[in-house]
Amino acid sequence: MAATLLEQTRAAHEECERLERIIVKDFDQDVKGHREKLAQGQRVRRRLDELQALSTKLERIYADEDGARKEEIALLKGLDEHGFSAFYERMKEVREYHRRYPYLEVAEAPNEDEALKEVVEMSFSGDEVGGRYLDVHEHFHQYVNAKFGKQLDYLEYLTSFWEVSDISRQHRLSESYRDYLKGLLGYLESFYNRTQPLASLSKVYAKLADFEDKFEAGEVPGWSDKGALNVDGLSNGIDMTAFATVEEVEALGPEAIKESLAGLGLKTGGTLRQRAERLFLTRDTPLAELDRRHFVKGAAPAALLSPEERARQHAAALEVALLEAKVRVWSEVYSSVIEDTKGYVEKKQASTYEELVAEQEQKAEEDAAALDSDEEDEFVYNPLKLPMGWDGKPIPYWLYKLHGLNQQFTCEICGGAEYWGRRAFERHFKEWRHQNGMRALGIPNNKNFFEVTQISDARELWTSIQERELGGFKADVEEEFEDKEGNVYDRRTYEDLKRQGIL
Known part of the structure; x- marks a missing residue:
């Protein structure tokens, strides 16, 4: 039996209240760690979206544009021309429905406590490390391989991907540059939505509310001419009035001439002589009066364009300027994340293969421990006191013996700490506890002191190394x-x- 409009309204209100209770209970939980907080935000964001969809549906029902709600209420009141006939007809339908399905059970309300344990799948790349760092490798490769880009390493790109002042106007108005900005901006917004699920993009872009007015007034940095290329007399800082002949312009060299032509939107092809002649034309002739054939397609000054082309160029310039401004906004929002990412990249580049493998193993162990944290209170039969595996159960005894976990190692430098298994013992020499112990003794923690665990042995070895290096007599x-x-x-x-x- 199809639910009536009023029943749908009641069910929507009930679902809204249930979602509100779950959200409140979720926020009452004491979550610890970056991963758990992120999962909580994702759960709450999903329920807020459901709540918003239900609220939109209720608003549409109460607006009653087709009059269906008003008609149904009138029928329930018995205000139709046949008196209570509609009421009895509805009652007959209900009885007939229950006569056909006498064994139907009342559906139980969903368990709200189970909803709080919902596992949230968070899509992060390996270099994002659960949302802690940015991963712009794809956009970095796109930038260095594009005509508007330049050769630089990944760390330099991280510190300057929002700087576009050295890109010529011709390239900034190109479609490839616009696609690059859209892709970069899409990633930055996606990263924000994944790491800050309860935040709003509109608040981030609030400072750009009057951007279009500033652009029309010529107050946007780098776009004072509003994309019209109204430049006369100067070519990328070169005063053309200082040159009397084409030969003097040729003396600037091919690279300087090509860069100056590109900055003015002029064609950069041809021989050195042809380039110099083209650049020399700007000495006595304003750009707006030059023949259009000297300009690159889409880079001619506004004075040489038709009204339709001028409007199209202005709209393209406004779009590109807005994209650049949005990227700059994100560079301010992600200032701390960018610094953390730089540190992570530097550490990764300086790490050896063995250190990277050890770090991945440690992260895998931490993730496994986090997944099994809910089952820690359960009793596990473990008479041999074997270490726990990834599934929360003791590992097999043969595996325990294979990895030598029955061997105990003690390190006096670490304050008498005990390590079970050869693997854990060798790995601890690079961990913070052993490094702090060696630093307290005033001894460098290098490969010469590998497997040295006694303080006296470490001091004797350090003295011997110093004497050998100094050549003591x-x-x-x-x-x-x-x-x-x-x-x-x-x-x-x-x-x-x-x-x-x-x-």
């Missing part, structure tokens, strides 16, 4: 003496013989 052993007969002795032996009167 021991007088009692290395100083030589000669007697009357030409026999050579070390200092200690010579003095003993002399005291005895032998010499």
Whole structure:
């Protein structure tokens, strides 16, 4: 039996109240750690979206544009022309429905506590490390391989991907550059939605509310001409009035001439002489009066364009300027994340293969421990006290013996800490506890001290290394003496013989 409009309204209100209760209970939970907080935000965001969809549906029902709600209420009141016939007809339908399905059970309300344990799948790449760092490798490769880009390493790109002042106007108005900005902006917005599920993009872009007015007033940095290329007399900082002949312009060199032509939107092809002649034209002729054939397609000044082309160029310039402004906004929002990402990339580049593998293993162990944290209170039969596996159960005894987990190692430098298994023992030499212990002894923690666990042994080895490096001289052993007969002795032996009167 189809639900009536009023029944749908009641069910929607009930579902809204249920979602509100779940959200409140979710926020009452004491979550710890970046991963758990992120999962909580994703759960709440999903229920807020459901709540918003239901509220939109209720608003549409109460608006009653087709009059269906008003008609149904009138029928329930018995205000139709047939009196209570509609009411009895509805009652007959209900009885007939229950007569056909007498064994229907009342559906139980969903368990709200189970909804709080919902597992949220968070899509992050390996370099994003659960939403802690940015991963713009794809856009970095797109930038360095594009005509508007330049050759630089990934760290430099991270610190300057929002800087576009050195990109020529011709390239900034190109479609490839616009697609690159859209892709980069899409990633930055996606990263924000995934890491800040309860935040709003509209608040981030609030400072750009009057951007279009500033653009029309020529107040946007780098777009004072509003994309019209109204530049006269100067070519990328070169004063053309200082040159009297084309030969003098040729002396600037091919690269400088090509860069100047590109900055003005002029064609950069041809021989060195042709380029110099084209650039020399700007000395006495304003750009707006130059022949259109000298300009690159889409880069001619507004004065040479038709009204339709001028409007199209202005709209393209406004779109690109807005995209650049949005990317700059995200560079401010992600300032701390960018610094953390730089540190992570530098550490990753400086790490050896063994250190990277060890770090991945440690993260895998931490993730497994986080997944099994809910089952820690359950009793597990483990008479041999074997370590727990990824499934929360003791590992097999043969695996326990294979990895040597029955071997115990003690490190005095770490304050008497105990390590079970050869693998954990070797790995602890690079961990913070051992490094702090060596630092407290004033000894560098390098490969010379690998497997040295006693403080006395470490000090003796450090003293020996220092003496060997400094080339220390021991007088009692290395100083030589000669007697009357030409026999050579070390200092200690010579003095003993002399005291005895032998010499």
